[in-house]
Amino acid sequence: MTRPADPPIGGSDGEQKKLKLLAVTACPTGIAHTYMAAEKLSQAAESLGVDMKVETQGSIGAENVLTDNDVRDADGIIIAADKDVDRSRFAGKRVLSVGVSEGISHPERLIEQVQSAPVHGGGGGGGSAETASGGGGGGKERSLAYKALMNGVSYMIPFVVVGGLLIAISLSLGGHTDPKGGLVIPDGSFWMHVNQIGVIGFTLMVPILSGYIAYAIGDRPALVPGMIGGWIANTGDLYDSKAGAGFIGAIVTGFLAGYLVLWIKKIKVPKFAQPIMPIIVIPIISTTALGLFFIYVIGKPISWIFEHLTSWLSGMTGTSAILLGAILGLMIAFDMGGPVNKTAFLFGAGLIATGNQTVMGMCAAAIPVMPLGQGLATLIRKRLYSEQERETGLAALFMGFFGISEGAIPFAAARPAQVIPANMLGGAVAGAIAGQAGVEDAVPHGGPIVAVLGAVGGVPMFFIAVAIGAVVTALTTVTLVDISERKRRGAPVVDVPGGPEPVLAGVGAGAVGSGASTAPQKAPAAPAPAAAAPVAAASPADSPTDDDEVLSGYLTERTVKVRLDSADKDSAIREMANLLAATGKVNDVEELVQTALRREAQGTTGLGEEIAIPHAKTDAVTSPVVGFARSAEGIEWGALDGTKAKLIFMISVPEAAAGDEHLRILALLSRKLMDTGFRERLEAAPDEAAILKVLREVQ
Numbered sequence: 001m002t003r004p005a006d007p008p009i010g011g012s013d014g015e016q017k018k019l020k021l022l023a024v025t026a027c028p029t030g031i032a033h034t035y036m037a038a039e040k041l042s043q044a045a046e047s048l049g050v051d052m053k054v055e056t057q058g059s060i061g062a063e064n065v066l067t068d069n070d071v072r073d074a075d076g077i078i079i080a081a082d083k084d085v086d087r088s089r090f091a092g093k094r095v096l097s098v099g100v101s102e103g104i105s106h107p108e109r110l111i112e113q114v115q116s117a118p119v120h121g122g123g124g125g126g127g128s129a130e131t132a133s134g135g136g137g138g139g140k141e142r143s144l145a146y147k148a149l150m151n152g153v154s155y156m157i158p159f160v161v162v163g164g165l166l167i168a169i170s171l172s173l174g175g176h177t178d179p180k181g182g183l184v185i186p187d188g189s190f191w192m193h194v195n196q197i198g199v200i201g202f203t204l205m206v207p208i209l210s211g212y213i214a215y216a217i218g219d220r221p222a223l224v225p226g227m228i229g230g231w232i233a234n235t236g237d238l239y240d241s242k243a244g245a246g247f248i249g250a251i252v253t254g255f256l257a258g259y260l261v262l263w264i265k266k267i268k269v270p271k272f273a274q275p276i277m278p279i280i281v282i283p284i285i286s287t288t289a290l291g292l293f294f295i296y297v298i299g300k301p302i303s304w305i306f307e308h309l310t311s312w313l314s315g316m317t318g319t320s321a322i323l324l325g326a327i328l329g330l331m332i333a334f335d336m337g338g339p340v341n342k343t344a345f346l347f348g349a350g351l352i353a354t355g356n357q358t359v360m361g362m363c364a365a366a367i368p369v370m371p372l373g374q375g376l377a378t379l380i381r382k383r384l385y386s387e388q389e390r391e392t393g394l395a396a397l398f399m400g401f402f403g404i405s406e407g408a409i410p411f412a413a414a415r416p417a418q419v420i421p422a423n424m425l426g427g428a429v430a431g432a433i434a435g436q437a438g439v440e441d442a443v444p445h446g447g448p449i450v451a452v453l454g455a456v457g458g459v460p461m462f463f464i465a466v467a468i469g470a471v472v473t474a475l476t477t478v479t480l481v482d483i484s485e486r487k488r489r490g491a492p493v494v495d496v497p498g499g500p501e502p503v504l505a506g507v508g509a510g511a512v513g514s515g516a517s518t519a520p521q522k523a524p525a526a527p528a529p530a531a532a533a534p535v536a537a538a539s540p541a542d543s544p545t546d547d548d549e550v551l552s553g554y555l556t557e558r559t560v561k562v563r564l565d566s567a568d569k570d571s572a573i574r575e576m577a578n579l580l581a582a583t584g585k586v587n588d589v590e591e592l593v594q595t596a597l598r599r600e601a602q603g604t605t606g607l608g609e610e611i612a613i614p615h616a617k618t619d620a621v622t623s624p625v626v627g628f629a630r631s632a633e634g635i636e637w638g639a640l641d642g643t644k645a646k647l648i649f650m651i652s653v654p655e656a657a658a659g660d661e662h663l664r665i666l667a668l669l670s671r672k673l674m675d676t677g678f679r680e681r682l683e684a685a686p687d688e689a690a691i692l693k694v695l696r697e698v699q
Contacts, residue, residue: 019050021114022066022074025103026057026081035667036607037080037103039674044107052111056667057085076114078103084151084216087120095120101640104608144217145255152213152254153414156205157388160410161395163201168402170195171449202406206234209413210250210257217258218265221278225261225286229253232294236339239299246338247409249302251416253294260286302339309343321358325435326428328359329366329469333427334420336370336405336412349444357457361439364403364456365465366427367446371400371407372466373426373473374419381478383598384485389414400470403447411477418484422476430469437461485601550695551665554626554651558582560688561629564648572635573597573614576650579627591620592652606637611673612645616652624653626665628691630683647673647682672698 025037038054045052055066066089071077076094079085080103087095096110096117103110174191176184185192207230214226232238233249245252264282273281309331331344345367348360378385378393385393392410399407412419440457443450448466451459550556561579566572577592586592595616599605606612612635627650634644651665672678678697685691 019115020073020075021045021050021052021078021111022070022076023052023054023078023103024057024066024081024085025054025100026083026085033082033100033104033607033670035670036609036674037100037107039671040104040107041078041080041110043674044111048108048111050111057081057083076117077120078110078114080104080110084147088220090120093120094118105641148213148216148255148258149251150414151216152209152211152251153410154388155212156209156413157392157410159201159205159208160406161392163198163203163205164399164404164407165395166194166198166201168198168399168404170198171402176453203234205406205409206244206247206250207231209247210254213251213254214257214261217255218261219278221265221282222258222261222286224283225290226254226257228287229257229290229294232291232299236299236302239295239303241299241303241339244338245298245302246335246341247413248335248338249294249298251413252298253290256293257286257290260290305339305343309340313343313347321362321435321438322432323435324359325362325365325431325433327431328362328435329369329427329429329431330424332363332366332405332431333370333423333473336409336423341405345444348441352442352444357440357442358435358438360441360444361456361458361462362431362434364441364446364450365430365434365439365462366469367403367405368400368448368466369426369430369469369473370405370412370423371396372470373423374408374411374477375400376470376474377411377477377481380474381482383595383601384478384481401447402449403445405446415481415484418480419477422473422480425476426469426471426473429472430465433465433468434458434462437465439465550692551626551668551698552624554624554665555628555692555695556583557688557692559625559627560691561627562687562691564629564631564635566631567633567635569600569612569635569637569645570597572629572631572645572648573600573650576614576627576629576648577652579629580621580625580650580652583625585622585625586620586652587622588620592616592618595620596650596652604638604640606639606645607670607673608639608641608643609673609679610634610643610646611649611679612637612639612647613649613651613669615650617655618652619655621652621654624651624665626651628695647679668698 023038023041025034025041034056038056041054042052053066053070054064056063068089071089071093074093076096077087077090079087079095079097080100081097082100085097087097094114094117096114098110170185170191174185174189174194185195207227210230210233211223211227214222214229230250230253233253234244234246236244261282264286265277269277269281313328328344328348331340334340345363348363351357351359375393375395375397378390378396382390389411396407396411408419408423412423437458439462441450441455442457443455445455448463450456451462456462559579559582561575564572564575566575573596574589574593577586577589577596580586580592581589595618596614599616600614605614629648629650631644631646631648634646635648637645639645649669678694681694682691685694
């Protein structure tokens, strides 16, 4: 029996009509799986006689966007996604939420299940409890807590970057050293106003982090309590503390707000009260409860910790300078603006007036280590980081120079278990070296900028302490992130000796193992310029016309191989890289191979249906190039459906490639490869020319 609140399925008033469904597909990278799931759902709907429109939320933006009219007329919505999808527009409709792999593997089942799916009651983002439990996801979906944390970090990053850079610019161009105030900007000056704008950005970053963690868990009703809770956490005056709880407090309030809202949502209320619950009742109750809880329950221990840490440090002033420097460095690096950090900083700053400038020297050396170390880590092993993280890393380097430790907060918030210990180790090393060397700082500020402006005594050792601390932080970070990623993906955590880079998850030892297996592979890169000569010398008649181009001309007969010799994924990627090198567009085969392997570590490019599309964005290639090869026996590629890859495409584009051309190619291939007939024709093509003819169907 259909409840009165439930929308009818398939018809009304006894008249049977064609089922109308909508779908949204999305994956974390927004590339292949997004479009494969869309194509599979569309094919299944057509075979079952169901009308379906699919919105894809890929890296090149949302396509085929669902309109209000589409939603109004729909009998149900399938969300096949491993990332947050805003479902507020689907209020009052049956919504089935699963992992993206379910959309690829079981589209017919999803079409059947959505007809009896629960009705979505409204609310915002896609991170509700329904996301975590709905519909038997594909098993590759990250936990709700992880997605909520990353949601908060992604919204926080612009505030950190904008605020930090504005503060740094204003200090460098309008500031001067002052023994009492550190780096000081004259009141009422232009640069003071720039600085104040930057301070607003920094002030907002903590409540933004908290608010969007809460939003990802409890939808829009959780946004207000999350943001206000974050503001309270960062405002120590509200609970008699000289320092707020910083970003760690924001993470706590974000999760508390999100789950508190989820709990309140489960309370049954009269029907007349339901419309005001998400906009009035839930935000007011949750904000008040969370705010008072933090002030009276959490805030008091923070104030107590701050007070007793200060007393403890005061009793250590006569101990070993190395030990004191290490302890201060640990504290400075722990929470970057939180109570522990502020305790150490204010302790050092307070001793300047007594004539003891060495304690502040220890703090000054530790302060820039975190942003410098995290920025350096993104350069040392940049394939462990997303493009946004690498850009944040560059900003962190700049902020580190100016002693703005908060530049490392986005990294610590995203990977606290790896980044915070690495920060603390580097900070302790820097503080200990500065303490041993007797480095002095005459102003309450840190970072290389104070040395450049003449406020530091023992400048050479100060820079040595900062440099060693930053390197220790960077190396420790990439090591811990490496180990964490391998454990998560079930790969070995010990590197094979001799490899130029560690083997990450999903990557066997064959390709990057011993030096003997790696070094000879550089050889094919050398003939590349010679191979390019025939291309340059080709007559116009030999050049493909627009009608003959395959994938915008990036794939040619030269980059097609009818049969791969390789039997495993690593050697197949290497063989494909050598195939691309024949075009003259590859200037470093080994670098191309390593980049592709790092991409595999982020998640397999084995898409199922006997397909793999390894891809790499690297300056090892001078322009976009695509290769295709077949494997008769198939190669184990870690595909979700367990099939071995027989049809293998490799896409390579330079870092500076304009736009998202490689993403467009991936999207086109992913859709077309879901066509069974197309795959059969591709497998049956006898030679390179026949293969190219089939591939011209990709439009």
